[in-house]
Amino acid sequence: MEFPLHTYLNKLRTDGAPPDYIDALYRNAQPLAERGLPVILTLGHLAHVTNVSYRLLLGIVRRNSDPYRVFSIKKRNGNKRFICVPEPLLLYVQRWIHSHILTNKCSLCLLSNNATAYMPNSSHVKNAKRHVGANWLVKLDITSFFESVSERQVYHVFRKLGYRAQVAFCFARLCTRVLPYDQDMRFFRGTKRWKTGRKRICLSTKVIGHLPQGAPTSPMLANLVCASIDTELQEIAQRNGLMYTRYADDMTFSGYFENRSAAVALCKEVSLVISKNGFSINSQKTNIAKNGGRKIVTGLSVDGPTVRLPRSYKDKIRQELYYIEKHGLPDHCARTRQKNQLSYLLHLDGKIKYIKSIEPAFGEKIEGDFRKLFPDFAAIEMLS
Numbered sequence: 001m002e003f004p005l006h007t008y009l010n011k012l013r014t015d016g017a018p019p020d021y022i023d024a025l026y027r028n029a030q031p032l033a034e035r036g037l038p039v040i041l042t043l044g045h046l047a048h049v050t051n052v053s054y055r056l057l058l059g060i061v062r063r064n065s066d067p068y069r070v071f072s073i074k075k076r077n078g079n080k081r082f083i084c085v086p087e088p089l090l091l092y093v094q095r096w097i098h099s100h101i102l103t104n105k106c107s108l109c110l111l112s113n114n115a116t117a118y119m120p121n122s123s124h125v126k127n128a129k130r131h132v133g134a135n136w137l138v139k140l141d142i143t144s145f146f147e148s149v150s151e152r153q154v155y156h157v158f159r160k161l162g163y164r165a166q167v168a169f170c171f172a173r174l175c176t177r178v179l180p181y182d183q184d185m186r187f188f189r190g191t192k193r194w195k196t197g198r199k200r201i202c203l204s205t206k207v208i209g210h211l212p213q214g215a216p217t218s219p220m221l222a223n224l225v226c227a228s229i230d231t232e233l234q235e236i237a238q239r240n241g242l243m244y245t246r247y248a249d250d251m252t253f254s255g256y257f258e259n260r261s262a263a264v265a266l267c268k269e270v271s272l273v274i275s276k277n278g279f280s281i282n283s284q285k286t287n288i289a290k291n292g293g294r295k296i297v298t299g300l301s302v303d304g305p306t307v308r309l310p311r312s313y314k315d316k317i318r319q320e321l322y323y324i325e326k327h328g329l330p331d332h333c334a335r336t337r338q339k340n341q342l343s344y345l346l347h348l349d350g351k352i353k354y355i356k357s358i359e360p361a362f363g364e365k366i367e368g369d370f371r372k373l374f375p376d377f378a379a380i381e382m383l384s
Helices: 005-014 019-034 043-050 054-061 088-102 124-129 151-161 165-174 185-189 218-225 227-239 260-276 311-327 329-335 341-358 360-373 377-383
Strands: 068-074 080-086 136-141 243-247 250-255 287-289
Touching: 005 019, 005 043, 043 054, 043 088, 043 165, 054 088, 054 165, 080 088, 088 165, 088 218, 124 243, 136 260, 151 165, 151 218, 218 227, 227 243, 227 250, 227 260, 250 260, 260 287, 311 329, 311 341, 311 360, 329 341, 341 360, 341 377
Parallel strands: none
Antiparallel strands: 068 080, 136 250, 136 287, 243 250
């Protein structure tokens, strides 16, 4: 895609902008163009490129409103996860930033090979494969991953890519969200990365934003913020002869330890690195497994010579097909409180296809059982 730099500069000339100002903008454009990044020189330039109202973008940057629809979904442990869906025009701008800046080759070069989520061609399967056959497995989880990334850290990501301070500031504001002042406990704790007293940054407020879970920019920004953490943890892994990967907030180390105490010592060392970078470990999700123990990485078993699905996952699919055959689909849906039978079948078919992608032989068998129960499903699927 071509970015209309000259069109924008010509518009400034037509509008009577000072020649020195236009020349300065052009000089700032050169480093970005040389690195293959889209040239964005001001918030107005971003509005021009995306064809989104400058007033709208300025209002979001100034935090005049909360442009997100927030809802919660229940986690497995019963707690709530809050999803923040941007308003349509902000969503469009965030998708533009994600597509043209955050997944640009220049940005991807900053990332560690140990980060295996949200990357082009990455998957939880590739992540799990790196840990197949290990004697020991250590898993740690970062608490409130996206919400723990501050606007200040996001600002420095865009600065590192080469954007002017004012532009990086605007990008950071467009990609983060603030909680109401009286609800943001991070402010009252006085943590530096959640406050700013730098009055010289225009449009600043006394509360710093965080990455919202649900914005298309949040995953890659979190990866870029964590690039230095990945480097430190990879050095720890190499020093101990271990394999390290990070899939979003899930960090996994695999290899050999002399005993459990050595594995616990690794957890403490990793926790110090995470804490130093402003995050915290969810101790309830820390897990150490050795030979004979259950080793699950990003939902897949890595005990054997290749990745497999956990037995519990396969047993549940078998059980569902058994009860459908025994009671019939309407009765089974009523028993399991499935309101829409077609949606349930489509969801079940999706699970079977997933099984087939991981364990083809078992997947073929389960798919055969499913087709026996619903011989006309292919036609139904086409109509859905």
